[in-house]
Amino acid sequence: xxxxxxxxxxxxxxxxxxxxxxxxxxxxxxxxxxxxxxxxxxxxxxxxxxxxxxxxxxxxxxxxxxxxxxxxxxxxxxxxxxxxxxxxxxxxxxxxxxxxxxxxxxxxxxxxxxxxxxxxxxxxxxxxxxxxxxxxxxxxxxxxxxxxxxxxxxxxxxxxxxxxxxxxxxxxxxxxxxxxxxxxxxxxxxxxxxxxxxxxxxxxxxxxxxxxxxxxxxxxxxxxxxxxxxxxxxxxxxxxxxxxxxxxxxxxxxxxxxxxxxxxxxxxxxxxxxxxxxxxxxxxxxxxxxxxxxxxxxxxxxxxxxxxxxxxxxxxxxxxxxxxxxxxxxxxxxxxxxxxxxxxxxxxxxxxxxxxxxxxxxxxxxxxxxxxxxxxxxxxxxxxxxxxxxxxxxxxxxxxxxxxxxxxxxxxxxxxxxxxxxxxxxxxxxxxxxxxxxxxxxxxxxxxxxxxxxxxxxxxxxxxxxxxxxxxxxxxxxxxxxxxxxxxxxxxxxxxxxxxxxxxxxxxxxxxxxxxxxxxxxxxxxxxxxxxxxxxxxxxxxxxxxxxxxxxxxxxxxxx
Numbered sequence: 001x002x003x004x005x006x007x008x009x010x011x012x013x014x015x016x017x018x019x020x021x022x023x024x025x026x027x028x029x030x031x032x033x034x035x036x037x038x039x040x041x042x043x044x045x046x047x048x049x050x051x052x053x054x055x056x057x058x059x060x061x062x063x064x065x066x067x068x069x070x071x072x073x074x075x076x077x078x079x080x081x082x083x084x085x086x087x088x089x090x091x092x093x094x095x096x097x098x099x100x101x102x103x104x105x106x107x108x109x110x111x112x113x114x115x116x117x118x119x120x121x122x123x124x125x126x127x128x129x130x131x132x133x134x135x136x137x138x139x140x141x142x143x144x145x146x147x148x149x150x151x152x153x154x155x156x157x158x159x160x161x162x163x164x165x166x167x168x169x170x171x172x173x174x175x176x177x178x179x180x181x182x183x184x185x186x187x188x189x190x191x192x193x194x195x196x197x198x199x200x201x202x203x204x205x206x207x208x209x210x211x212x213x214x215x216x217x218x219x220x221x222x223x224x225x226x227x228x229x230x231x232x233x234x235x236x237x238x239x240x241x242x243x244x245x246x247x248x249x250x251x252x253x254x255x256x257x258x259x260x261x262x263x264x265x266x267x268x269x270x271x272x273x274x275x276x277x278x279x280x281x282x283x284x285x286x287x288x289x290x291x292x293x294x295x296x297x298x299x300x301x302x303x304x305x306x307x308x309x310x311x312x313x314x315x316x317x318x319x320x321x322x323x324x325x326x327x328x329x330x331x332x333x334x335x336x337x338x339x340x341x342x343x344x345x346x347x348x349x350x351x352x353x354x355x356x357x358x359x360x361x362x363x364x365x366x367x368x369x370x371x372x373x374x375x376x377x378x379x380x381x382x383x384x385x386x387x388x389x390x391x392x393x394x395x396x397x398x399x400x401x402x403x404x405x406x407x408x409x410x411x412x413x414x415x416x417x418x419x420x421x422x423x424x425x426x427x428x429x430x431x432x433x434x435x436x437x438x439x440x441x442x443x444x445x446x447x448x449x450x451x452x453x454x455x456x457x458x459x460x461x462x463x464x465x466x467x468x469x470x471x472x473x474x475x476x477x478x479x480x481x482x483x484x485x486x487x488x489x490x491x492x493x494x495x496x497x498x499x500x501x502x503x504x505x506x507x508x509x510x511x512x513x514x515x516x517x518x519x520x521x522x523x524x525x526x527x528x529x530x531x532x533x534x535x536x537x538x539x540x541x542x543x544x545x546x547x548x549x550x551x552x553x554x555x556x557x558x559x560x
Contacts, residue, residue: 056187059276092156117165188309194384204293218281227304242290250278343409351409369418375406
């Protein structure tokens with residue numbers, strides 16, 4: 001993602017639209033002119049699932065499951081897509097690291113190769129009515145790729161629809177989402193403010209032909225923990241000397257037969273990549289031929305064992321925004337930021353989500369530029385980009401974006417130095433922290449008398465929105481009056497102890513707070529909402545008979 005050296009702060013966030021000044025000009029975006037208009041029709045009003053499924057992400061070494069070129073030797077060889085035709089692709093139970101049956105959604109890199117005319121592809125679960133969304137836009141003769149996150153059908157398939165002309169299609173698997181969160185706390189998503197891990201703010205790092213560049217994805221420079229299983233990055237290629245492609249893969253494995261970014265000489269192309277973290281917390285960026293400059297920005301990561309974060313909820317793909325109509329937003333002027341609400345009635349996405357899996361398509365206005373997408377609650381524009389486009393002739397340029405919302409349901413979209421643009425936002429799912437809807441706090445007895453019990457032991461049970469236990473390592477804080485104790489949860493359960501001596505005589509409210517997100521007072525049958533502490537104030541008589549004991553004549557003194 002090539003962008004200028006610095007970005008100023010936006011104006012008052014109360015203004016829906018406002019200019020943002022940058023300190024240096026964007027690098028000229030040259031080369032092949034991209035893609036046609038995406039679908040313009042509005043989406044259906046009930047696209048989202050009625051029973052949401054939350055899942056964890058499982059990274060795999062990328063592998064190919066479809067290549068329609070006749071000589072490819074891959075599944076679907078010789079089945080190029082004609083205009084207005086659909087190819088069904090089996091995703092589960094095939095390939096070198098098979099995606100298991102029952103998987104909720106899959107992350108694919110989809111590439112259009114040598115299309116006959118301008119057009120676009122739509123990827124959706126096999127067996128449903130094709131939604132009004134687009135995933136990949138292209139121009140005649142070019143090879144272009146885009147990341148796709150899409151739910152699977154019950155048989156583990158996706159459908160790929162081609163709008164116009166004919167084109168070959170290549171599909172690589174990068175990972176998948178389970179149908180329930182993993183019990184070890186891994187594979188949960190965490191957004192970060194975008195961090196450049198490779199390249200400079202003005203120009204990328206040059207990579208020669210048949211060469212792989214190692215990039216450190218974890219550590220203090222990125223803020224990604226060492227045990228992360230995968231990272232989400234935006235890879236941008238620019239100033240290539242020949243037609244080529246980039247492959248991004250985990251360090252320490254054999255380079256897979258897959259591609260992530262395809263480009264021709266002097267073209268600037270960006271594509272999102274979800275890649276497993278390899279040896280030493282690194283990933284590899286391989287360039288096939290010629291020399292090319294590459295930037296790599298880290299946008300987020302998936303947890304390792306014991307991690308906390310947000311699970312993925314796939315939805316039937318749906319168009320949220322089309323500023324050409326306009327629907328849910330208006331065109332964005334150059335050097336201007338606009339806020340877009342993703343939590344709409346059409347999308348069914350809750351306002352509290354941490355991020356939304358989107359495909360963002362720019363219909364450019366005849367000048368080079370880029371977009372930056374970031375949470376609407378942020379006060380500055382991060383030094384990164386999400387969609388890059390050429391100066392003219394490119395009616396639609398897409399890029400898959402995991403759009404962080406900061407729990408507001410909205411994102412800010414900044415349009416750089418170009419002209420006024422139109423924007424399409426299609427949603428494919430969202431990331432939601434597993435907040436509890438049921439918290440039970442129990443203590444027995446609920447009335448404590450000094451000297452009779454040494455401590456009050458509180459038992460806590462927490463379940464999430466969809467009945468799953470919260471990840472191990474999460475905590476609940478139990479508060480009794482002004483005294484607190486922390487419960488470390490294991491499979492959603494745990495206990496903590498408050499000594500009776502910590503509380504004076506009286507009656508105290510009892511509450512529980514989970515993860516700092518919500519205060520959940522006990523209210524169900526086994527819950528306790530208060531604790532009473534008292535002292536035994538009755539008279540006490542101590543007697544012993546006999547009061548004079550002769551050693552060896554009595555075996556014990558008995559007190560009553």
